[in-house]
Amino acid sequence: MPEPLIVADNLVKQFPIKAGILQREVATVNAVAGVDLTIHRGETVGLVGESGCGKSTLGRTLVRLLTPTSGRVIFDGEDVTDLQGSKLKPFRRRAQIIFQDPYSSLDPRTQIGNSIAEGLRLHGVSNKDERQERVGEMLELVGLQPRHASRYPHEFSGGQRQRIGLARALILKPDFVVADEPVSALDVSVQAQVLNLLKELQQELDLTLLFVAHNLAVVEHMSDRVAVMYLGRVVEITDREHLYANPLHPYTEALLSAIPMPDPDRPRNRQILQGEVPSPIDPPSGCYFHPRCPIAVEGLCDVVDPELIPSSTNPAHRAACHVRCPSPARL
Amino acid sequence: MTSRKTVEAFEVAATEANLLESGGAGQWGLTFRRFMGRTSGVIGLSIVTLLVLMAIFAPVIAPYGPDQVLIGKEDVRPREKPCVHILGCDPEKPQHIMGTDGNVRDEFSRIIHGARVSLTLGFFTVTLALLVGSTLGALAGYIGGWFDNVIMRVMDVILGFPSLLLAIAIVAVLGPGLENALIAIAIVSIPAYARVMRAQVLSIRETDFVSASRALGANARQILLRRVVPNAMTPLVVLATLGVATAILEAAGLSFLGLGAQPPTAEWGTMLASERNNLFTSPHLVFFPGFAIMITVLGFNLMGDGLRDALDPSLNR
Numbered sequence: 001m002p003e004p005l006i007v008a009d010n011l012v013k014q015f016p017i018k019a020g021i022l023q024r025e026v027a028t029v030n031a032v033a034g035v036d037l038t039i040h041r042g043e044t045v046g047l048v049g050e051s052g053c054g055k056s057t058l059g060r061t062l063v064r065l066l067t068p069t070s071g072r073v074i075f076d077g078e079d080v081t082d083l084q085g086s087k088l089k090p091f092r093r094r095a096q097i098i099f100q101d102p103y104s105s106l107d108p109r110t111q112i113g114n115s116i117a118e119g120l121r122l123h124g125v126s127n128k129d130e131r132q133e134r135v136g137e138m139l140e141l142v143g144l145q146p147r148h149a150s151r152y153p154h155e156f157s158g159g160q161r162q163r164i165g166l167a168r169a170l171i172l173k174p175d176f177v178v179a180d181e182p183v184s185a186l187d188v189s190v191q192a193q194v195l196n197l198l199k200e201l202q203q204e205l206d207l208t209l210l211f212v213a214h215n216l217a218v219v220e221h222m223s224d225r226v227a228v229m230y231l232g233r234v235v236e237i238t239d240r241e242h243l244y245a246n247p248l249h250p251y252t253e254a255l256l257s258a259i260p261m262p263d264p265d266r267p268r269n270r271q272i273l274q275g276e277v278p279s280p281i282d283p284p285s286g287c288y289f290h291p292r293c294p295i296a297v298e299g300l301c302d303v304v305d306p307e308l309i310p311s312s313t314n315p316a317h318r319a320a321c322h323v324r325c326p327s328p329a330r331l
Numbered sequence: 332m333t334s335r336k337t338v339e340a341f342e343v344a345a346t347e348a349n350l351l352e353s354g355g356a357g358q359w360g361l362t363f364r365r366f367m368g369r370t371s372g373v374i375g376l377s378i379v380t381l382l383v384l385m386a387i388f389a390p391v392i393a394p395y396g397p398d399q400v401l402i403g404k405e406d407v408r409p410r411e412k413p414c415v416h417i418l419g420c421d422p423e424k425p426q427h428i429m430g431t432d433g434n435v436r437d438e439f440s441r442i443i444h445g446a447r448v449s450l451t452l453g454f455f456t457v458t459l460a461l462l463v464g465s466t467l468g469a470l471a472g473y474i475g476g477w478f479d480n481v482i483m484r485v486m487d488v489i490l491g492f493p494s495l496l497l498a499i500a501i502v503a504v505l506g507p508g509l510e511n512a513l514i515a516i517a518i519v520s521i522p523a524y525a526r527v528m529r530a531q532v533l534s535i536r537e538t539d540f541v542s543a544s545r546a547l548g549a550n551a552r553q554i555l556l557r558r559v560v561p562n563a564m565t566p567l568v569v570l571a572t573l574g575v576a577t578a579i580l581e582a583a584g585l586s587f588l589g590l591g592a593q594p595p596t597a598e599w600g601t602m603l604a605s606e607r608n609n610l611f612t613s614p615h616l617v618f619f620p621g622f623a624i625m626i627t628v629l630g631f632n633l634m635g636d637g638l639r640d641a642l643d644p645s646l647n648r
Contacts, residue, residue: 065542085550092548105539109561115540119547168543 004074005208006062006095006176008037011071013054013061017281030280031057033232033288034071036308039176044202044209046223046240048216048255050277054232055212056100059178062210063095064088075176093123096169098198100181102161106153112164113139113149119172138167141204142197159190163197170201178210183218195222216259220244228252231288232280234308238317248311248319250293287322295323365641372637378630386446393440394426397597401435409435410606410613430615433606434595438616441597442623448598449627452513452582453575459517460578461571464524469563471525472532473555483529486522494519495584502590509582509598512591516581520574527570531563569639576631583624599624 013032016025031054039045047055060066062073064080072081080091099105106115116138117131125131136146142163153161162182169177179198183191195218202209211222219226220240227237228249236249247253257271275292278284284291290301306320309327319325366372385392401407406424411431414420429438471482489497501515502508535541536559544554585591586600594601599620606616 060542063546065546089548092546095546097543097546099539099543101539105543107540107544107558107562110558118544118549122548122553165543168547172547 002040002042004038005041005076006039006210007072007074008035008058008062009072009074011035011037011058011061011073012069013057013066014069027281030232030283032061032068033280033283035229035232035234037227037234037237039208039210041175041208042206043224044211044222046219046226047210047212047229048214048219048226049229050214050255052277052280053229054280055214055229056180058229059097059180059210059212063097063176063178064091065097089123093119093172094174095176095178096172096174097178097180098162098165098169098182101185102158102165103153103185105165106161106168108153111150111152112156115153116149116164116168116171119168123172134171135167138171141170141201142167157190158186159194162186162190162194166194166198166201170205170207173205174207176208176210178212180212181214182211184213184215191218198222216255228255231278231283233288233320235289235321236317236319237308238314238319242314242317246317248317248324249289249321250295250324251289252319287320297323362638362641366637369637369640371633372641375630375633375635375637378626379634382446382450382627382630385443386450389443389447393437393443395437395440397436397441397444398595399436399440401431401437407431407435409433410609410616411435412613413438413615429619430613432602432616433609438619441602442599442619444597445599445602445620445623446627448509448592448596449579449582449624452509452516453579453631456513456517456520456578456582457571457574459513460520460574461524461567463517464521465528465560465563465567467521468525468528469532469555469560472529473536473551473559479529482525486525489519490522492519495581498581498585499588499590502585507590507593509586509592509596512582512585515585516578519581520578523570523574524567527566528563531566532559535559535562565642566639569635569642572631572635572638576628576635579631580624580628 011032012030012034014028014030017027017029018024019026033054035058037045037058047058049055057066061068064073064083068081072079074080075091075095080088083091106112113132113135116135120131120134125134132149135149139146139148144160144163144167153164156164162185165182182198183194186194198209199222201207209222211219213219213222223240225237226240226243227234228243228251229235230251236243236247236252243252244256247256251273254271254273257269271294273292278288278291284302286300286302286304287293287296287306290296293301296302300322304322306322306325307327308318308320309325311317311319311325312328366376395401407427409431410433411427413428413430414424414426415428416422416426420426427437427439429442432438432441467482467486471479492500497519498512498515501518502511505511505514532555536554541554541558544558549557582591583598583600583603586598587604589604592598592601594605602620603617603624606613610617
């Protein structure tokens with residue numbers, strides 16, 4: 001097993017809800033509610049879950065765009081949780097993020113060449129010619145041309161903009177990249193283009209990726225391992241093959257059954273979950289999933305919070321479910 | 332018929348391709364093209380351009396000096412009616428196309444020179460208000476917290492007063508005069524810029540491109556100056572253009588009340604005030620300064636409206 005590059009240790013991110021003229025804190029949203037996640041050098045971890053489950057917050061916290069409420073972020077053996085200002089800068093060079101919306105992620109008033117060169121400028125490449133050359137190389141790498149550098153974002157299509165975003169994030173040759181739903185805003189035909197480009201660049205630049213998405217098919221295409229999130233927690237994590245063939249957590253099962261199959265004759269065994277996603281302001285007791293779970297055990301699932309533990313058959317396959325993946329101590 | 336249409340379509344496609352190839356005009360180039368496509372904006376721009384030219388070349392255009400008293404030089408009386416030779420005025424009489432004022436000065440020359448005073452005042456007032464207001468607004472929006480609260484409550488207090496009343500109060504403290512009127516009007520218009528800037532900063536600082544800059548390691552100052560402020564300028568430009576009109580109007584108001592420009596300065600508001608008692612005997616001395624104020628305000632308002640339309644984000648792309 002390669003060494004871990006980035007580790008989230010019991011990571012919690014809460015957002016306060018303020019109300020009234022005094023802006024008193026009336027409640028907190030538990031966007032990320034205690035996540036343990038280890039990403040090894042060179043691998044791609046897919047992160048799936050429905051809207052609002054905290055995927056993006058987790059991604060942004062890992063690259064320290066957000067400061068965690070509690071828990072640690074360990075990057076390459078160094079604790080980067082509390083670094084601020086100039087102390088954070090070396091980490092900034094090594095961890096980057098690609099955004100979902102190609103329209104809001106590029107400064108409309110800046111030529112794309114300057115947007116791409118921003119990282120170089122901030123990290124001490126002061127020679128303008130050198131910056132220009134590196135930008136040109138990067139543009140070619142993402143399938144554009146160096147002469148495009150003087151254009152503005154509005155002159156490009158969504159897919160092209162997303163590739164410009166890639167160029168901006170990768171020009172510093174980072175080790176770790178969070179791809180925050182990089183293709184969900186694009187047309188299907190363009191999605192494949194950008195995904196394949198991302199995969200190629202990953203090989204070329206030896207990137208470690210956290211690939212956030214809600215499209216399971218896309219995640220399957222991209223990832224080595226897949227983590228499933230529900231209401232701010234990781235409920236299951238394992239290799240891609242195991243997850244898709246043999247899901248343990250009932251929530252994962254329901255998610256997988258929702259993937260559309262391009263085969264009209266195939267009988268569909270669709271699991272429809274009951275109810276709504278509970279509010280992250282006031283999450284349920286015990287297992288967060290128990291109110292909607294078809295196999296929940298009364299007196300256990302609604303009381304005890306399950307831990308993310310390895311399954312008895314495959315230690316690399318971990319799930320947080322009392323029924324499917326019981327803790328050895330409880331047996 | 333079909334073939335012609337096809338050819339036309341090809342031509343359109345070709346010019347579009349050319350546009351793309353030419354490297355693009357950038358945001359401001361596009362805005363300018365859109366601006367020129369609207370009649371009202373173009374009319375506003377023309378009026379403002381004419382006024383600016385008039386102000387710059389005032390000594391060339393004006394037949395007399397603005398303060399030149401013509402007693403003993405020409406055979407004219409105070410408050411002479413306008414006399415234009417080509418419109419049938421007696422060629423023996425000296426030509427004064429807007430007549431003369433109570434002190435026997437050429438009204439036309441004074442109006443022309445008045446444009447200098449008003450435009451300079453409008454420009455400096457707005458620049459001062461824009462600089463102070465947008466700096467305060469940007470800091471309030473970006474820093475937030477108690478700093479934001481203090482700044483914006485002060486702005487609310489200023490906004491709470493009717494602007495002309497507050498300007499009068501400030502001039503009363505500073506003493507009458509053109510410069511003090513300028514400062515007073517700038518102070519009362521600061522809150523508008525501060526508020527707009529703050530709102531812009533609040534929305535822009537949450538955008539992904541700001542996050543991207545942060546992830547690349549930019550500090551607060553770099554983000555504010557390189558990313559936030561350039562993107563926040565659009566509505567401020569519109570506001571500033573409209574603000575010139577307001578400033579000129581308020582300055583004329585203050586001058587009319589005797590708190591702004593002092594006689595004998597050729598200022599439209601002052602000119603109005605000094606002849607207001609002769610409205611019925613020599614209406615031209617009230618009409619021409621009033622008309623000059625109106626046309627100036629109209630010009631800037633039309634130009635501001637045109638700019639707002641041209642910069643409207645919903646028309647982008």
